[in-house]
Amino acid sequence: MTAAQPADAPPQTRRTVLLVGRPNAGKTSLLMHLTGSLQRPVNFPGSSVECVESDVTEGGTALCIVDLPGLVSLQPNSRDEELALAVLQGRTRGRPDLLCAVLDAGKLAVELAFLRQLRTLGVPIVVALTKVDVATAEGYPVDVARLQQALGLPLVVVDGRTGAGAAELRRALAALPLVAPAPEAAAGAAPVAATPTRSIARSTTDRLDRVLLHPLLGPALLVAVVIGMFQLVFAVADPFIGWIEVVQGWVGDGVAAIVPAGAVQSFLVDGVVNGVGSSLVFVPQIALLIAFVTIVESTGYMARAVFLLDRPLRKVGLSGKSFVPMTASFACAIPGIVAARILGDERDRLATITTAPLMSCSARLPVYVVLLAAFFPPHQAGLLLFLLYALGIVTAVAVALVLRRSVLRGGGSLLVMELPAYQRPRLRLVLVHTWFAVKAFLRTAGTVILVATIVVWALGYFPRPAAIAAEFDTARAAVVAGAEGDEERARLDAAEAAAYLEQSWLANIGRAVQPVFAPAGFDWRMTVGVLAAFPARELVVPTLGTLYSLGEVEASADEPDARLSTALRAAKGPDGRPTLDSLTALAVMVFFALCSQCAGTLAAIRRETNSWRWPVFTFSYMTALAWLAAVAIFQIGRWLGYGA
Amino acid sequence: MLGVDGDDALAHRLVACGFWAGAVVERLQRAPFGDPLLFRVHGFRLALRGDEAARVRVVGAT
Numbered sequence: 245m246t247a248a249q250p251a252d253a254p255p256q257t258r259r260t261v262l263l264v265g266r267p268n269a270g271k272t273s274l275l276m277h278l279t280g281s282l283q284r285p286v287n288f289p290g291s292s293v294e295c296v297e298s299d300v301t302e303g304g305t306a307l308c309i310v311d312l313p314g315l316v317s318l319q320p321n322s323r324d325e326e327l328a329l330a331v332l333q334g335r336t337r338g339r340p341d342l343l344c345a346v347l348d349a350g351k352l353a354v355e356l357a358f359l360r361q362l363r364t365l366g367v368p369i370v371v372a373l374t375k376v377d378v379a380t381a382e383g384y385p386v387d388v389a390r391l392q393q394a395l396g397l398p399l400v401v402v403d404g405r406t407g408a409g410a411a412e413l414r415r416a417l418a419a420l421p422l423v424a425p426a427p428e429a430a431a432g433a434a435p436v437a438a439t440p441t442r443s444i445a446r447s448t449t450d451r452l453d454r455v456l457l458h459p460l461l462g463p464a465l466l467v468a469v470v471i472g473m474f475q476l477v478f479a480v481a482d483p484f485i486g487w488i489e490v491v492q493g494w495v496g497d498g499v500a501a502i503v504p505a506g507a508v509q510s511f512l513v514d515g516v517v518n519g520v521g522s523s524l525v526f527v528p529q530i531a532l533l534i535a536f537v538t539i540v541e542s543t544g545y546m547a548r549a550v551f552l553l554d555r556p557l558r559k560v561g562l563s564g565k566s567f568v569p570m571t572a573s574f575a576c577a578i579p580g581i582v583a584a585r586i587l588g589d590e591r592d593r594l595a596t597i598t599t600a601p602l603m604s605c606s607a608r609l610p611v612y613v614v615l616l617a618a619f620f621p622p623h624q625a626g627l628l629l630f631l632l633y634a635l636g637i638v639t640a641v642a643v644a645l646v647l648r649r650s651v652l653r654g655g656g657s658l659l660v661m662e663l664p665a666y667q668r669p670r671l672r673l674v675l676v677h678t679w680f681a682v683k684a685f686l687r688t689a690g691t692v693i694l695v696a697t698i699v700v701w702a703l704g705y706f707p708r709p710a711a712i713a714a715e716f717d718t719a720r721a722a723v724v725a726g727a728e729g730d731e732e733r734a735r736l737d738a739a740e741a742a743a744y745l746e747q748s749w750l751a752n753i754g755r756a757v758q759p760v761f762a763p764a765g766f767d768w769r770m771t772v773g774v775l776a777a778f779p780a781r782e783l784v785v786p787t788l789g790t791l792y793s794l795g796e797v798e799a800s801a802d803e804p805d806a807r808l809s810t811a812l813r814a815a816k817g818p819d820g821r822p823t824l825d826s827l828t829a830l831a832v833m834v835f836f837a838l839c840s841q842c843a844g845t846l847a848a849i850r851r852e853t854n855s856w857r858w859p860v861f862t863f864s865y866m867t868a869l870a871w872l873a874a875v876a877i878f879q880i881g882r883w884l885g886y887g888a
Numbered sequence: 889m890l891g892v893d894g895d896d897a898l899a900h901r902l903v904a905c906g907f908w909a910g911a912v913v914e915r916l917q918r919a920p921f922g923d924p925l926l927f928r929v930h931g932f933r934l935a936l937r938g939d940e941a942a943r944v945r946v947v948g949a950t
Binding site for chain 1: 897898900901902903904905906908911916917918919920921922923924926930931932933934935936937940
């Protein structure tokens with residue numbers, strides 16, 4: 245940890261260290277242990293940096309450690325590898341001072357061949373040997389002393405799980421004289437490592453693979469894992485959501501008690517508290533989903549899923565590897581689109597990028613959760629949630645199929661993929677991933693969502709015609725004083741709020757656009773919610789919260805912590821009939837499942853494809869599909885006699 | 889095994905993954921639909937599609 249370093253010794257020299265190694269060699273965990281800091285451990289589109297870097301000071305030397313995307317050789321086979329290679333050869337950010345070759349002890353033979361290539365770069369190298377314990381369990385123990393002797397390079401054994409060896413490695417990186425190693429010294433190294441003791445007994449991983457990759461059991465278990473994930477996310481998050489809502493109710497009541505009634509109180513309670521509160525409610529689900537995906541990935545099961553799905557995904561014109569960006573897109577399409585770089589073939593990559601946003605991301609989850617809780621019994625909600633996710637997947641497959649048969653015909657990327665030994669998930673990695681996802685969500689909730697909520701609140705609050713106030717004041721004056729009149733007064737308050745909302749700018753905008761969504765059964769409030777969600781889906785729930793709570797003073801006065809779900813169910817049109825029912829809710833959810841409502845995703849597609857064609861195409865086809873599907877559901881549902 | 893056919897990206901990739909002359913390759917499993925295939929080479933598991941695996945020339949296959 246950096247805290248152990250004396251703070252009074254200013255760094256005299258600065259070294260750029262590149263962490264080089266195969267995908268899955270343990271570079272990222274190593275970086276965390278080396279610097280003691282919580283760096284986001286995936287490649288995320290930063291400003292110009294495509295790799296994670298982190299600074300640490302060791303004995304007066306400042307180390308800038310850069311985690312490169314995985315490489316298996318100096319011949320790039322995908323965009324990801326091209327980027328890593330450009331950095332490695334000093335083409336993008338200046339020549340590196342030092343390489344830290346992260347070698348997996350379980351594949352020494354190929355790792356040493358790669359190391360031989362790295363030595364030709366003429367940059368000093370420190371070797372970090374990882375997963376020695378895994379290699380031993382697999383029947384390939386490593387004689388570290390002999391290996392180091394043969395290599396003639398500084399070598400440190402590190403454990404990505406516990407962080408053992410990280411301090412020693414840091415010292416080695418800071419102390420190594422910056423002299424290029426002699427390339428020929430590696431000549432004798434390979435034979436040493438190529439003679440491991442081979443145990444005949446099957447390892448645990450082999451036995452697990454017998455079951456998990458079984459022709460029948462394998463796919464069945466994969467489906468079970470995916471369904472289990474959604475059930476878990478729905479069930480476990482529920483009590484947490486309840487607590488957050490209770491707190492939100494307290495805060496709203498507290499503010500209402502302090503601030504006198506009027507525009508300021510409405511702004512704080514209906515705008516700020518309600519808006520931010522309704523998005524905070526979804527933190528538990530987002531956290532659980534990310535944690536689950538990270539656990540699956542760090543056990544080694546993700547590679548098995550790719551293996552199982554390669555053939556079916558190839559049939560639709562994708563690759564088994566598309567499963568990785570697609571799964572990442574369940575959390576957020578932006579890292580998913582970036583992750584599509586692992587696909588070597590450009591047509592595979594484009595087909596994956598344009599269909600990945602159809603995976604239901606964590607920002608869609610709030611919409612589903614609110615509407616499912618409002619209009620469906622719990623035992624149906626879990627299944628419907630699964631079906632909504634399935635809808636995204638099926639649509640993605642269909643679109644990919646069409647694309648690969650038309651504009652993106654031909655080609656295909658390689659598979660050649662390692663299936664790592666099974667490992668217990670690393671709690672630390674899970675926590676870091678989850679924390680970063682939650683932080684990103686909170687940052688959006690705290691800025692964009694708050695501003696947008698206030699705008700929506702203002703549009704819904706103003707103008708307040710004096711005629712309405714006068715009319716209701718007269719009516720109130722006629723009500724008898726004391727407790728007997730309370731009920732009547734509350735009814736009048738609600739009616740007044742509803743009358744104001746009907747007059748608001750927001751209502752006018754909603755009513756103007758509503759004909760477009762009328763065939764899908766959306767009322768004007770839902771129409772506004774849909775419109776507000778185009779910059780970012782996160783906006784819809786706070787918007788709906790503001791819209792439906794503004795008109796429902798009665799409900800929120802009776803139960804301060806009334807959920808948005810209750811308000812949605814209670815929403816009534818001018819004719820007094822409910823404007824939303826389970827059929828409309830389904831149409832809304834399907835619309836959100838398919839629609840492209842995220843400026844960030846489109847920006848990511850623009851960046852990753854380097855053209856406007858693909859973001860425009862993705863936005864158009866998704867929005868058109870979403871509208872058609874929502875209309876189809878509503879119309880067919882009505883025809884079958886569902887709904888009002 | 890004897891070597892890898894061809895001199896394209898796939899061939900380079902296979903060599904980088906340890907498919908070179910003299911290496912011992914063991915076939916472990918098939919995916920449910922017959923493809924891809926799972927191999928063990930130098931002690932680690934590698935999944936190859938049928939057409940990718942066809943590029944690897946072997947002797948003494950069992």
